[in-house]
Amino acid sequence: xxxxxxxxxxxxxxxxxxxxxxxxxxxxxxxxxxxxxxxxxxxxxxxxxxxxxxxxxxxxxxxxxxxxxxxxxxxxxxxxxxxxxxxx
Amino acid sequence: xxxxxxxxxxxxxxxxxxxxxxxxxxxxxxxxxxxxxxxxxxxxxxxxxxxxxxxxxxxxxxxxxxxxxxxxxxxxxxxxxxxxxxxxxxxxxxxxxxxxxxxxxxxxxxxxxxxxxxxxxxxxxxxxxxxxxxxxxxxxxxxxxxxxxxxxxxxxxxxxxxxxxxxxxxxxxxxxxxxxxxxxxxxxxxxxxxxxxxxxxxxxxxxxxxxxxxxxxxxxxxxxxxxxxxxxxxxxxxxxxxxxxxxxxxxxxxxxxxxxxxxxxxxxxxxxxxxxxxxxxxxxxxxxxxxxxxxxxxxxxxxxxxxxxxxxxxxxxxxxxxxxxxxxxxxxxxxxxxxxxxxxxxxxxxxxxxxxxxxxxxxxxxxxxxxxxxxxxxxxxxxxxxxxxxxxxxxxxxxxxxxxxxxxxxxxxxxxxxxxxxxxxxxxxxxxxxxxxxxxxxxxxxxxxxxxxxxxxxxxxxxxxxxxxxxxxxxxx
Numbered sequence: 001x002x003x004x005x006x007x008x009x010x011x012x013x014x015x016x017x018x019x020x021x022x023x024x025x026x027x028x029x030x031x032x033x034x035x036x037x038x039x040x041x042x043x044x045x046x047x048x049x050x051x052x053x054x055x056x057x058x059x060x061x062x063x064x065x066x067x068x069x070x071x072x073x074x075x076x077x078x079x080x081x082x083x084x085x086x087x088x
Numbered sequence: 089x090x091x092x093x094x095x096x097x098x099x100x101x102x103x104x105x106x107x108x109x110x111x112x113x114x115x116x117x118x119x120x121x122x123x124x125x126x127x128x129x130x131x132x133x134x135x136x137x138x139x140x141x142x143x144x145x146x147x148x149x150x151x152x153x154x155x156x157x158x159x160x161x162x163x164x165x166x167x168x169x170x171x172x173x174x175x176x177x178x179x180x181x182x183x184x185x186x187x188x189x190x191x192x193x194x195x196x197x198x199x200x201x202x203x204x205x206x207x208x209x210x211x212x213x214x215x216x217x218x219x220x221x222x223x224x225x226x227x228x229x230x231x232x233x234x235x236x237x238x239x240x241x242x243x244x245x246x247x248x249x250x251x252x253x254x255x256x257x258x259x260x261x262x263x264x265x266x267x268x269x270x271x272x273x274x275x276x277x278x279x280x281x282x283x284x285x286x287x288x289x290x291x292x293x294x295x296x297x298x299x300x301x302x303x304x305x306x307x308x309x310x311x312x313x314x315x316x317x318x319x320x321x322x323x324x325x326x327x328x329x330x331x332x333x334x335x336x337x338x339x340x341x342x343x344x345x346x347x348x349x350x351x352x353x354x355x356x357x358x359x360x361x362x363x364x365x366x367x368x369x370x371x372x373x374x375x376x377x378x379x380x381x382x383x384x385x386x387x388x389x390x391x392x393x394x395x396x397x398x399x400x401x402x403x404x405x406x407x408x409x410x411x412x413x414x415x416x417x418x419x420x421x422x423x424x425x426x427x428x429x430x431x432x433x434x435x436x437x438x439x440x441x442x443x444x445x446x447x448x449x450x451x452x453x454x455x456x457x458x459x460x461x462x463x464x465x466x467x468x469x470x471x472x473x474x475x476x477x478x479x480x481x482x483x484x485x486x487x488x489x490x491x492x493x494x495x496x497x498x499x500x501x502x503x504x505x506x507x508x509x510x511x512x513x514x515x516x517x518x519x520x521x522x523x524x525x526x527x528x529x530x531x532x533x534x535x536x537x538x539x540x541x542x543x544x545x546x547x548x549x550x551x552x553x554x555x556x557x558x559x560x561x562x563x564x565x
Contacts, residue, residue, distance in 0.1 A: 027184040036177055043170050044326050045317050053317040054308070059300025060163075060379075063317045067166050071173050071368065078177065078364040086184055088353045 028085050035077060043070035091405065091412075092242045095419055099238075102420050103258045106427070109273050113266025121456040122196050125267035125463065126439045127349040130191070136272050137350055138359040140432070142366050143275035144342050145175060146282075147230060147429035151422050152237070154371060156396035158378025159385050162307070162314025166375055167326045172367040174334025178500075179360055181338075182507045183347050187356055190348045197436075198344045198499075199444035205506040208514035209448070214521055215499055216444050219341045223437040224474065225492045226340075230430035231256055231478035237426065240398030241419045252478050255423070259431045260471045264464050268349065271431045278424035283369070285417035290373045292411050293404050295380055303382060314382075324541040332546045335504075336497035342436040344503075397422070438467040494532050494545030498524040501553050509560075516560030524552025 045053060045063035053063035117124055132140070150172065157165040186201065193204055198219060202212040231252050238251025262270045295303075307315040318326065337343075350356035374397075381400045398419075405415030442463035451459060498521055505512045528548035531537075536544055 025185060028180065033181075040170070040174065040327075040330060044323050044330075046323055048317065050317055054315075056301050056304055059295075059297040059302075059304055061304060061315060061317075064163050064166055067170070068372065071169055071372075074173055074177070075364045075368060078180070079361050082180070082357055082361045086180075086353070086357050 028081060032081055032085070036074070039070055039074045039077065043067050043074070091402070092245050094416060095241055096246070098416050098420050099423055102424060103255075105277070106258055106262050106274050109277075110262025110265035110270045113262075113270035113273060116269060117267070119457075120460050122439070122443055122460050122463070123194065123456070125460045126196055126435065126443075127345060128268040128272055130194075130349055131351050132272060132346070132349040132355065133351055134355040134358040136276055137346060137355055138362050139279035140272040140275040140428075141343065141346055141359060141363055142279050143425060143428035144340070144346065144432040145172070145337065145363075146366070146370055146425055147226075147233075149229060149233070150371065151374065151425055152233060152397055154374040155378030155381055155400065158375055159381055159396050162311070163379070164314075164318045164322060164326070165378070167329060169367050169371045169375060170326070171330045171333040171337070172371050173364065174330050175337035176360060176364045176367075178334045178338035179343075179347075179363075182503045183356065183360065184353070185507045186344075186503065187347050187350060187353065195348050196345075197439050197444050198339075198341045199440060201344070201506070202502055206502075206514035206517055208518060211502075211514050211518040211521070212444065212448075214518065214525075215502055216440050218495055218499055218521075218525060219440060220437060222492050222496045223341060223433050223440075224470070227430055227433045227437065227470070227474050228477055229492075230426050230433065231474055233426045234423070234430070235478065236395070237398060237419075237422055240395050241401065241422075243402075249479050252475055255427055256430070256471055256475050256478075259427050259434065260468060263431050263435055263467060268345075268435060271428070271435055272349075274424070274431070275428045278421055278428045281417050282421035282425060285414055285421050286370065286373050288414040289401075289404060289411070289418055290377065292414060293380065293407070294376065300379070303379060307382070321541045325538065325543075328538070328542040328546050332497050332543045332549070333493050335500040335549065336493045336545070339496065339500045339503055340436075341440060342432040345436055345439070434467055434471060437470055438463040441466045441470075491532060494528045494537075494543060494548070495525065497545045497549045498528060498552055500549065501556060505553065505556060509557075511560050512556055513560045516556040516558070519559050520552040520554075520556030523555045524548040527551055 045066065048063050048066065053061060053066075055062045057065045118129055123130055150168070154165065154168050157168070189195075189204070190201070193200065195201055195204070199212050199216050202215050203209075206212070234255040235248035235252040238246050238255070239248045262274065266273075304315060347356065350359070377400065378396070381396060384400065384403065385396070401415050401419055405412045442459050446462055446466075447454065447459050451462065454462070501512075501520060501524075502517060505517070525548065528545045531539075531544035531548075538544065539547060
């Protein structure tokens with residue numbers, strides 16, 4: 001009887017705390033993270049040559065304006081992603 | 089009445105408003121439970137949630153450091169815009185899943201998640217120990233900022249120690265009275281003031297593109313290091329900082345508790361969607377204000393990081409009566425920003441100590457009401473000790489941020505891997521966390537902050553994940 005009680009208790013605990021207690025239901029598709037990686041990479045001036053990067057646009061150097069544009073795109077992409085994929 | 093008198097009067101009025109909000113929040117409470125006190129009943133709407141997240145994330149560090157770093161180091165400091173955006177992006181990597189399970193399991197603290205997912209008391213204790221260390225560090229930096237900014241905006245008429253003691257006292261009183269509800273309401277007022285003040289001031293003082301071009305040209309000719317494209321080593325540092333602060337900033341305990349406090353998925357979704365805009369209307373404005381401040385500090389070598397913004401606010405406020413009004417609003421909002429971050433950190437800290445540490449040891453059988461009382465007592469004791477430490481500061485704000493983030497990022501895998509990984513287990517996670525923490529702290533303490541321009545915290549984070557996976561797989565196989 002005691003053994004049965006122990007087994008039942010274990011079953012109850014297993015139900016309450018299943019072995020893998022993660023909640024890995026996917027909310028956003030994988031490609032979303034790839035886009036974020038690209039946008040973050042674009043926000044750092046790896047890709048502009050010195051001559052082009054120092055052109056003044058709106059009074060500021062191009063590399064700085066490019067960074068701000070990448071962040072603006074990231075903000076827009078985030079709003080779109082949340083509205084499209086994150087459901088109730 | 090002089091400028092300083094008006095500032096003192098405005099700040100005084102704001103402090104009275106905070107105490108009144110604390111009293112109203114106290115009357116609005118539905119019970120004396122942990123959930124009501126620490127999560128405002130878990131019923132926070134989108135508007136309040138947005139502003140409380142905003143006020144918590146944008147602390148004194150961001151407000152004071154951004155323009156000062158632009159003046160001192162130049163335009164490369166636009167990286168702050170990137171990492172504040174990264175924080176919101178990293179929320180999305182785990183917040184949707186964490187929110188769902190927190191509602192089902194009635195989580196109050198980050199430790200509740202660690203317990204639920206890993207079911208290992210020693211892992212929870214280690215993770216909570218790190219969170220307490222980080223929070224104490226963060227709280228200390230806020231208290232020091234209170235003293236500096238009050239001293240700065242009043243032209244030294246109110247000494248540093250009065251700023252620290254007076255503001256800390258007001259914070260602890262309204263927080264004890266109203267808990268998360270009072271904290272969130274004060275955050276809304278602070279957020280709105282900061283919004284109007286910063287945007288208004290920006291519109292008033294922002295030069296034309298021609299004037300900006302003059303500043304840029306002057307920098308190219310006289311201080312090229314402050315404007316030229318950052319070199320490769322700085323770009324690596326930039327990417328490293330972006331990842332480290334993005335990951336670390338997303339798992340602050342006070343932020344995790346705000347995710348738990350959201351009323352619904354829609355509420356959380358809308359708040360995080362709006363949060364992504366905040367760096368553009370806060371950090372970018374502070375950055376540009378920093379750029380136009382550069383000509384004012386041409387002859388100043390190594391301007392103090394904590395005083396650029398207060399000094400510039402004084403200058404801009406003197407240009408017109410309207411500017412003066414906006415300046416007063418920004419000054420009060422800055423003080424409010426510091427207080428709102430301090431109150432959130434303190435609230436979170438006391439919940440971890442009361443519920444996760446005492447509530448799982450000495451007060452194991454204590455009721456929720458008793459633990460809430462214990463949490464309030466903890467808040468007073470923590471604040472008292474921290475004020476004493478803040479009165480003898482020996483380290484700059486930037487130093488504090490760097491140390492804090494190197495450690496905090498080690499906790500991120502408990503959320504990221506905990507939510508997404510099927511293989512990770514408590515033994516692997518414990519070893520990973522211990523290795524990451526010891527590596528980052530050890531390196532930092534011997535004076536090594538970066539290796540190959542990559543932060544030791546980020547290297548520790550990678551080691552943390554590698555060890556966690558290795559030992560989890562060994563056990564599973």
